[in-house]
Amino acid sequence: MQNHTEKKVKEIRCDNGREYLNKDFYELAKREGIYIRPSPPYTHELNGVAERYNRTIMNRARCLLAEGMLDKSYWPECVYTAAYLGNRLLTNTSIRKTPYEIFFKKRPDVTNLHLYGSKAYIRIPEECRTSKLNSKAVKGILIGYTDTGYKILVNGKVIISRHVKFIEEDERCIEINDESSNTENEEIIDEERIEVADEVDEEVVIEEVTNTNRPKRDIKLPKKYNDYVVYVNCSNAKVPESYEEAINSAESQKWEEAMKQELKSLEVNKTWTLVDEPMDKNVIEVKWIYRIKSDGK
Structure with a gap:
């Protein structure tokens, strides 16, 4: 932390x-002048930010585990990848920056991201090839990232490499509707009844006939990409940064309705108590934070 930001950790x-809570950790904190503040047992709310972030990471890791069709024993790789991706996603609509950009003061490079669990081929170095006829690559699946390469699972072993070719096409991504041809009413020609002329005096015109009985192949957008489409649309939408921008925007009616629902929810759940304003205290003003959710609300 101190090497990257020139800021020292004061409290944990x-x-x-x-x-x-162990001897080595306490000695390190004492040596660096860091104050350790543990929360009492079963009081997760006292460290709510960290607890909620851990829950978010685990939810993402669970999705990656299912998407990659991996065994549960690879959950650490999914958790690491979930954190890696989370640091490169917008999490605060008011700042409009990713955690990576806030920490390192530069935008992250996301050109290396690929569909999790996609098929991958790792290039085998020439020094490791025992024969000229051996394969030049080995097949695996993507399960994670490093700072300079990828983590590829090959036969139960994780290999780190930067020379990887990804095949993100998935058979599950295409739905094919084959319509069986109806041959009940088709006329069957007996070959023995066909007579062949000895001479051809007239010019034969060959016409191109379209086979109408050919199965139709309909390519549809996979359902699993629906969330990506919604996310792209939400990313391109203009999010108001203040109350004035919200009520003066083209979507003012929707924002006003959303604010009314939010106020009604606070009132129903009794999240506040009306009291007299203290004379010796400064009242903190309320600021609306707007966000377009992926479910369209």
Whole structure:
């Protein structure tokens, strides 16, 4: 932290996990002048930011595990990838920056991202080839990223390489509707009844006949890409940064309706209590934070 941002860690909030509350950790904190503040048992709300982020990471990791059709034993790789991707996604609509950009002061390079669990071919170095006839690549699947390459699962072993060719086409991405040809009413010609002329005096005109009984192949957009389409549309939409921008925008009616629903929800759940304004205290003003959700609300 100090090497990258020139800012020193002053305090660490954690639970009562043994990975934090041990002799080595306390000695390191004491040497660096860091104050450790553990939360009491079963009080997750005292460290709510970290607890909620862990839940988000686990939800994403669970989705990656299912998308890549991986065994549960590879959950650490899914968690690492979920964090890697999360640091490169917009998480705060008011700042409009990714966590990576906030920390490193530069935009992340996302050109290396590919569909998780997609087929991949790793180039075998010439030094490792025992014969000129051997394959030049080995087949695997993408399960993670590194700073300079990819993590590819090959026969139960994780291989790190930067020379990888990805095949993101999936048979599940195409739905094919084959209509069986109806031959009940077709006329069957007996070959024995066909007579062949000895001489051809007239010019024969060959016409191109379209086979109407050929099965139709309909390519449809895979359902699993629906979320990506919605995300792209939401990313291109203009999000108001203030109340004035919201009520003066083209979507003002929708924003006003959303604000009314939010106020009604706060009132129904009794999240506040009306009290007299203290004379010696400064009242914190309310600021609306707007966000377009992926479900269209």
